[in-house]
Amino acid sequence: MKILLIVFMLVLNQTYSQDNFVIIIDGDEAPIESLKGVNFNDVKEFTIQVKGTTSEKYSLKMEDNPPEDFNGSSITFKRDFDIANKEFTILSGTNSVGRFTINSSGKVEDSDKTIATLQTLQQYFDSTFPKKAREYTEHGLQIRKNYNWVSSFTGDKYVHIFLDMDGNCINATIPQGVSNLQYVVHILYLVVKDNSQFANYSINQTEGEFDGALVFNNSGFELMSGREDTVLVWSNREFLLSTSTRDIKFDVVRTIVDDKSQPFKSARTVLASYTIKMSKVYHGTIDAGFLSTSLANPNYELVNSPTNNDEKVVKKSEESRRGIVTAMATFYFSPIIFIEKFLFGQDIAGYKLYGRNFLDDHEIYERIYPSIGISLNETVFENFFFGLNWEIARGGSLFAGFHYGKINTFNTEGDFKFGETVVNEGGFQLRKGTRWLTKLAFGASIDVTIVKSLLGL
Numbered sequence: 001m002k003i004l005l006i007v008f009m010l011v012l013n014q015t016y017s018q019d020n021f022v023i024i025i026d027g028d029e030a031p032i033e034s035l036k037g038v039n040f041n042d043v044k045e046f047t048i049q050v051k052g053t054t055s056e057k058y059s060l061k062m063e064d065n066p067p068e069d070f071n072g073s074s075i076t077f078k079r080d081f082d083i084a085n086k087e088f089t090i091l092s093g094t095n096s097v098g099r100f101t102i103n104s105s106g107k108v109e110d111s112d113k114t115i116a117t118l119q120t121l122q123q124y125f126d127s128t129f130p131k132k133a134r135e136y137t138e139h140g141l142q143i144r145k146n147y148n149w150v151s152s153f154t155g156d157k158y159v160h161i162f163l164d165m166d167g168n169c170i171n172a173t174i175p176q177g178v179s180n181l182q183y184v185v186h187i188l189y190l191v192v193k194d195n196s197q198f199a200n201y202s203i204n205q206t207e208g209e210f211d212g213a214l215v216f217n218n219s220g221f222e223l224m225s226g227r228e229d230t231v232l233v234w235s236n237r238e239f240l241l242s243t244s245t246r247d248i249k250f251d252v253v254r255t256i257v258d259d260k261s262q263p264f265k266s267a268r269t270v271l272a273s274y275t276i277k278m279s280k281v282y283h284g285t286i287d288a289g290f291l292s293t294s295l296a297n298p299n300y301e302l303v304n305s306p307t308n309n310d311e312k313v314v315k316k317s318e319e320s321r322r323g324i325v326t327a328m329a330t331f332y333f334s335p336i337i338f339i340e341k342f343l344f345g346q347d348i349a350g351y352k353l354y355g356r357n358f359l360d361d362h363e364i365y366e367r368i369y370p371s372i373g374i375s376l377n378e379t380v381f382e383n384f385f386f387g388l389n390w391e392i393a394r395g396g397s398l399f400a401g402f403h404y405g406k407i408n409t410f411n412t413e414g415d416f417k418f419g420e421t422v423v424n425e426g427g428f429q430l431r432k433g434t435r436w437l438t439k440l441a442f443g444a445s446i447d448v449t450i451v452k453s454l455l456g457l
Contacts, residue, residue, distance in 0.1 A: 176359055200254070
């Protein structure tokens with residue numbers, strides 16, 4: 001049986017950046033700049049290609065032989081003898097832009113054959129989950145919404161965690177959790193295609209409120225191997241963890257079956273255990289408000305007439321704006337986020353419609369929330385407030401809305417004049433009354449915990 005490729009390494013001595021070139025051997029392509037060493041057996045042909053478009057003219061020179069020009073953006077170098085252990089130079093004009101040596105593996109016995117891959121784990125990760133599809137945020141790595149071919153779970157609702165075949169994190173550590181987001185765990189691992197021994201990877205969620213369902217998707221990528229009948233395959237399996245408001249704990253499990261004909265004889269190993277510590281999603285806050293309202297509430301009093309002590313007239317207090325101390329409940333439903341998501345189609349996690357997490361906080365222009373309140377320095381259930389709070393700083397907001405309150409009234413029909421028209425006690429009581437009105441109100445509110453700190457409570 002013909003030995004193709006055993007251990008694949010490229011010794012590269014650069015005098016110039018050569019990230020514009022790829023090498024193709026036996027139909028397999030790899031960037032030159034990413035290979036650190038190659039051992040070949042009986043190599044007689046390879047191709048060098050320029051990545052992208054270029055107006056540069058290149059040539060390839062083998063040791064002291066005359067250089068051969070590229071045919072456009074590539075050159076196929078072919079000889080009828082083994083060209084391993086030869087030094088090659090890529091030239092741009094007379095300048096060297098790359099130099100490498102293809103080393104011979106020598107004679108290898110069948111028992112010494114090992115399988116290797118053309119792609120490293122990082123290269124597979126970058127090709128399967130390209131940079132343009134990845135978005136690194138304060139709360140973890142996400143796959144952008146329009147890249148459904150990369151993952152079944154895309155957009156702001158999902159945070160992705162990548163692990164290798166030994167349970168180690170790839171490219172990032174376990175993120176701080178945001179409750180109400182969902183977490184997707186990917187395991188990237190090598191398997192031997194069509195081999196009797198096979199490995200299965202799974203995720204066992206041990207803590208966290210969950211629905212019991214694990215959703216996964218498989219994809220494969222065939223690689224070079226050291227033998228004609230053996231192919232290494234990179235696999236990517238993804239597991240959807242449940243939505244949880246508590247810390248999520250999960251184990252990475254590898255199960256190896258030595259013989260597919262006996263699938264129940266397997267060895268199970270827990271490779272690693274991880275905890276995603278959740279930060280809370282808050283749905284609202286209690287504030288102390290200091291509001292100015294245009295809903296006047298005058299007082300009416302029966303007093304002696306200034307011209308005749310035997311007669312009574314009605315005295316009315318001055319009608320003016322009132323200052324009211326309130327207790328307000330603010331709900332983290334942002335109409336701005338609602339508009340962004342449903343009118344403009346922005347990719348926004350669903351929990352942000354009704355909640356707020358300080359790890360993944362709303363933008364300052366989105367921090368406009370509905371608020372309701374009651375009075376503390378006047379009759380509680382006769383003064384209600386409703387409107388919008390705009391949080392301009394953590395714990396401090398501006399309020400604009402309405403005051404719906406019960407006020408005193410006095411019937412002034414006819415030629416009645418305050419302080420002049422004579423009224424007896426019975427007439428005074430008949431003319432007095434109350435009614436509910438709504439007027440504008442505005443002011444500021446402070447988180448109640450800040451108030452308690454200021455008062456030393």
